[in-house]
Amino acid sequence: MKIDDVAFFKLMQSEMNADPDRFRLLGDADTVFAIVMEDGRATFRVRIRFEELNCVEVGPGAPDTIVDFSLVGPLTAWQAMFDDVLANGRATGLQTINSLVLLGDEVRLTGDDPMGLDKFSRFNQTLQEYIDGAARAAVATT
Amino acid sequence: MTVVENRPEPRKANKDYSGLPEASPMGAPLDWAWLRGAKSEWGVRPKPSPRGLTMLDIAVGAYGEVPDHPQHRSMAPRGCDVEGDTPDMGYILNKKTDVWADNTRELYEEAVARQWSATRDIPWGDLQELDDDVEHAMCQLCTLLTEVEMIAADLPAKWMWRMNHDFIEAKMFLCTQIMDEARHAEVFRKRALSNGGGLLLSRSGPTSLLRTIIEAKTYTQATALMHLLGEGFVLDIFRMGELISPSDVEKRMFRMCMQDEARHVAYGTMHLRYAVENDPDVAEEIHEALDHGEMVLTEFGTAPDVSTALAVLLAGGVEHVEDKGFPLALEMTKKQFTSYLARCERAGVSRLERTQIPLDLLGIDIETIKRSAA
Numbered sequence: 001m002k003i004d005d006v007a008f009f010k011l012m013q014s015e016m017n018a019d020p021d022r023f024r025l026l027g028d029a030d031t032v033f034a035i036v037m038e039d040g041r042a043t044f045r046v047r048i049r050f051e052e053l054n055c056v057e058v059g060p061g062a063p064d065t066i067v068d069f070s071l072v073g074p075l076t077a078w079q080a081m082f083d084d085v086l087a088n089g090r091a092t093g094l095q096t097i098n099s100l101v102l103l104g105d106e107v108r109l110t111g112d113d114p115m116g117l118d119k120f121s122r123f124n125q126t127l128q129e130y131i132d133g134a135a136r137a138a139v140a141t142t
Numbered sequence: 143m144t145v146v147e148n149r150p151e152p153r154k155a156n157k158d159y160s161g162l163p164e165a166s167p168m169g170a171p172l173d174w175a176w177l178r179g180a181k182s183e184w185g186v187r188p189k190p191s192p193r194g195l196t197m198l199d200i201a202v203g204a205y206g207e208v209p210d211h212p213q214h215r216s217m218a219p220r221g222c223d224v225e226g227d228t229p230d231m232g233y234i235l236n237k238k239t240d241v242w243a244d245n246t247r248e249l250y251e252e253a254v255a256r257q258w259s260a261t262r263d264i265p266w267g268d269l270q271e272l273d274d275d276v277e278h279a280m281c282q283l284c285t286l287l288t289e290v291e292m293i294a295a296d297l298p299a300k301w302m303w304r305m306n307h308d309f310i311e312a313k314m315f316l317c318t319q320i321m322d323e324a325r326h327a328e329v330f331r332k333r334a335l336s337n338g339g340g341l342l343l344s345r346s347g348p349t350s351l352l353r354t355i356i357e358a359k360t361y362t363q364a365t366a367l368m369h370l371l372g373e374g375f376v377l378d379i380f381r382m383g384e385l386i387s388p389s390d391v392e393k394r395m396f397r398m399c400m401q402d403e404a405r406h407v408a409y410g411t412m413h414l415r416y417a418v419e420n421d422p423d424v425a426e427e428i429h430e431a432l433d434h435g436e437m438v439l440t441e442f443g444t445a446p447d448v449s450t451a452l453a454v455l456l457a458g459g460v461e462h463v464e465d466k467g468f469p470l471a472l473e474m475t476k477k478q479f480t481s482y483l484a485r486c487e488r489a490g491v492s493r494l495e496r497t498q499i500p501l502d503l504l505g506i507d508i509e510t511i512k513r514s515a516a
Contacts, residue, residue, distance in 0.1 A: 025258070025263060026256065026258075027252075027255040027256030027257065027258075028193060028251075028252070028255040028256065029256075030252075051192075052192065052193050094384070094385070096384055096393075098381060098384050098397065098400070099384040099385060102381050102382065102384070102385070102477070104477075114411060114412075114485075114488035115245055115408060115412065118404055118407065118408040118411075121377065121381065121400055121401065121403075121404035122252065122256075122401055122404040122405055122408065123401065124397060124400060124401055124404075125397050125398060125401060128397070
């Protein structure tokens with residue numbers, strides 16, 4: 001699957017919305033964030049919004065779009081993360097989004113609003129489940 | 143009664159209640175004032191949001207206005223009519239700046255929605271037999287975390303009964319924090335006991351830190367020490383949890399705790415910001431607390447038992463503790479202090495020119511912190 005494509009994130013959106021029980025355990029999450037993939041001079045940016053137990057919006061995000069936080073990194077790092085998710089059914093080892101941001105070698109957490117940045121930690125497990133949905137989406141589409 | 147400008151006129155009863163009895167059948171006097179017209183707002187109909195009726199939904203009209211200086215010292219609900227001779231409950235935190243944060247209602251709702259169970263939501267059955275040194279290190283860390291987590295329950299409990307009841311949302315949020323911390327103490331105690339290990343050593347260092355926090359002279363100082371400094375550091379340990387977890391069980395445990403802890407830090411950061419913005423004099427009070435707190439925390443963080451347990455976990459065992467564990471631990475310490483200093487910037491109490499933390503020694507880049515908080 002091509003990961004720098006809004007359609008890819010829409011598949012994960014469908015997975016999340018199809019499985020509310022998985023997310024009910026974690027509770028409501030309300031945040032809007034961006035994933036930014038840098039590849040040389042090209043930059044792919046997707047804007048994702050969670051409301052309660054659902055992913056209600058996935059779309060291209062303009063650079064000046066207002067989000068709580070952005071996760072910014074090279075396409076190669078994102079590819080490695082999603083490859084791990086697809087290979088193992090979920091992120092493992094240091095390929096979880098929290099580990100990647102904590103190490104900060106490639107994927108960075110950025111944002112202007114301290115409350116918005118906090119949401120990365122406050123909704124981290126929900127975000128991880130959303131990302132892990134890539135594996136379920138892959139199974140569903142094969 | 144809460145003093146609010148433009149408050150509506152007393153409700154006029156749309157029925158005539160004048161004929162009601164003045165005394166009970168036993169001869170006791172009866173009071174119909176609540177029926178005949180109170181000064182509080184009447185006819186409020188907040189609309190539930192899609193998830194239900196939240197605290198943000200009902201913060202409407204006078205009910206949503208939190209006074210800077212409440213008139214009363216009773217437990218009367220904010221927005222109702224209050225008798226003039228209501229007893230004083232002995233509150234000492236009677237200024238909004240003493241306790242408030244602009245995200246209080248949101249955090250309360252979030253906390254209620256995201257509660258979890260240390261019994262049910264951690265896959266305890268998936269625990270694996272670990273090498274003896276790794277199990278010991280995890281048990282030592284869990285011993286420490288079981289010890290320190292409950293300070294974040296004891297401290298709000300110490301101050302909550304002193305908070306004016308008009309700040310009910312702040313008190314409600316702190317109640318959720320107390321529940322969260324009980325669960326954290328539970329989950330780390332369970333982990334220590336559940337895989338063939340047990341609770342290990344408790345040294346004096348952590349207790350010194352906890353005592354510094356619990357003995358803070360003001361609530362705002364206590365918040366600076368607990369939410370910003372102490373919980374901020376623990377939050378980073380939880381974030382680090384993914385790197386030190388020998389199995390998915392611990393990963394899940396740390397990640398769930400991280401979400402809770404981040405709410406507490408979010409409240410503390412925004413409370414301090416609110417306090418400093420509205421009462422700049424309070425900044426020095428916060429700095430004084432942090433001057434002392436940073437020293438105690440540094441002693442705690444560099445305590446030999448804490449640093450060795452973390453290093454063993456980061457190295458995956460004692461074999462690589464020197465070439466891998468300690469260097470990684472140092473890197474994590476650098477990240478902890480960087481996060482803490484950035485939070486201080488966000489809270490409006492910049493420590494960059496004042497801290498005694500050896501920034502150069504740790505390799506902390508001040509410009510990065512300034513940029514991240516800008």
